[in-house]
Amino acid sequence: MNALSPFGWAYAAGAGLRNALYDRGWLAAHDLGAPAISIGNITAGGTGKTPIVALVAGMLIESGERVCILTRGYGRRDPAKRVVVADGSAILADAETGGDEPVELARRLGGKVVIIADADRVAAAKFARDNFGVTCFVLDDGFQHRRAARNLDIVCIDATDPFGGGELLPAGRLRESPANLCRADAIIITKAEAAVDLTKLGQEIRRFAPEAAIFRAESGVSGFTELAAFLAREADQTNRNLPGPAFAFCGLGNPKHFFKTLDEAGVEIAGTKAFRDHQRYTQADAERLDQAAKDAEAAAFVTTAKDAVKLQGLTFGLPCFVGELAVRVMPADAFRELIMAAGRKNH
Known part of the structure; x- marks a missing residue:
């Protein structure tokens, strides 16, 4: 880790104080009223988190859960407004109003998931239970959002840049110290196919999170869909090659x-x-x-x-084509068992 910049010290102090307040019980996490699985990271952007969120939500949907993804919805036009991006049967918002990643998630899951973009995820959870009969939550980018209680805390770490240059924001890409990985129940090393030394990275992560289950995720292009067909959600129009x-x-x-x-x-x-x-x-x-x-x-x-x-x-x-990415988490059986166990809690 490099020496912190003055701004990095200020950011670290703020993040450290907030975490200490939660760790000591002076700030309380709020029960969302249904099992919740958080998927987050410790670096800003680019960890490959969104495909993992879709994968986990898809597993829960297949098991019969009524799933709601709670997200902040970065980049949307009015971040203070609550937006129902999808209601479990249809996609209701575009990227401008709901955020690009929430709309991408809705597309990946065929609209069969409730997605709510709201900075207040605790209030959004109550809204989802009251209006959509939600039985399970997935917290998108939830690791730092400690106000929302969770049954399972998953952190994604990018194999190509695991610790964001070793400096906290704004000098680097770290959102909090890697030492806080000790809060994680499971860690997924994303982009594992691009890792220089996966064994060494696993050992480094284990120093910070000795009790966490460690998985690896690999991704690749499964095909290409012409833009118009993609926007019309015509999945059968996917091609293997470009022209x-x-x-x-x-x-x-x-x-x-x-x-x-x-x-x-x-x-x-x-x-x-x-x-x-x-x-x-x-x-x-x-x-x-x-x-x-x-x-x-x-x-x-x-x-x-x-x-x-x-x-x-x-x-x-x-012609414009969309590269369709497929992701798999390994060992697959152990990961599915972990997700199913968390999704069934309190039922």
């Missing part, structure tokens, strides 16, 4: 991993463009991408599902 060299773009916390994943999937990448995380795309962005793709002699665009939900109404000069 030629592709210009890849995204607005993610870790864009390099997306580009690398495409390369490993055999995509011929003509050029790339990384936007800021949670980018709100405009037609001007599309036109600049068109010019860049033309200069690179690309035959198509390729982007992520998180970005695609924000491209409605934009026109591109080349």
Whole structure:
């Protein structure tokens, strides 16, 4: 770990004080009235958390639970407003009003999940129980949101940048000290396929979290869906290949991993463009991408599902495809058992 910057010291002091108040019982976590599984991280952005949230919610839905994902909904137009992104049967919000990741989650789960974007997740949980008959909660990005009680605390750690450069925000990407991993019940090393030394990383994590179960997650491109079909939720339109060299773009916390994943999937990448995380795309962005793709002699665009939900109404000069990512957590049986046990608590 590097020496903290002055701003890092201030951030660390604030985070440390808040954690101490919860650890000593001076601040209380609120029971959400149903089993809750938190999935979070200790670094800002790009850990591959969203596919894990979808995977866990999907497991619970398949087991018969009425699942609600509670999320803050970063990047949405009015962060103070409560938005029902999906009601368990349909997607009700777009990325601008509900946030890009909540809408992506709703798409991944076919609208068969309740998703509520609200900064106050305790109040949102009561609303979900009262209005949708929810039996289980998944807290998206919940590790630092200690006001909401949980039955299982899962932390995702990016194998390619596990500790955010070793400095706390704003100098680095750490949201809190790795020492606080001791609160986690389980840790998932995401992007494990890209790890330099998975065994060494596991040992380092174990120093901070000796009691936590450690899993690994691998992800890859399962296919490509033309943008219009993706937005229309026509899953049967997924193709195995692109029509030629592709210009890849995204607005993610870790864009390099997306580009690398495409390369490993055999995509011929003509050029790339990384936007800021949670980018709100405009037609001007599309036109600049068109010019860049033309200069690179690309035959198509390729982007992520998180970005695609924000491209409605934009026109591109080349076909645009969405890379559909698949993730698996291993050992799979142990992970499923952990999730099912937490989801059944208090039933």
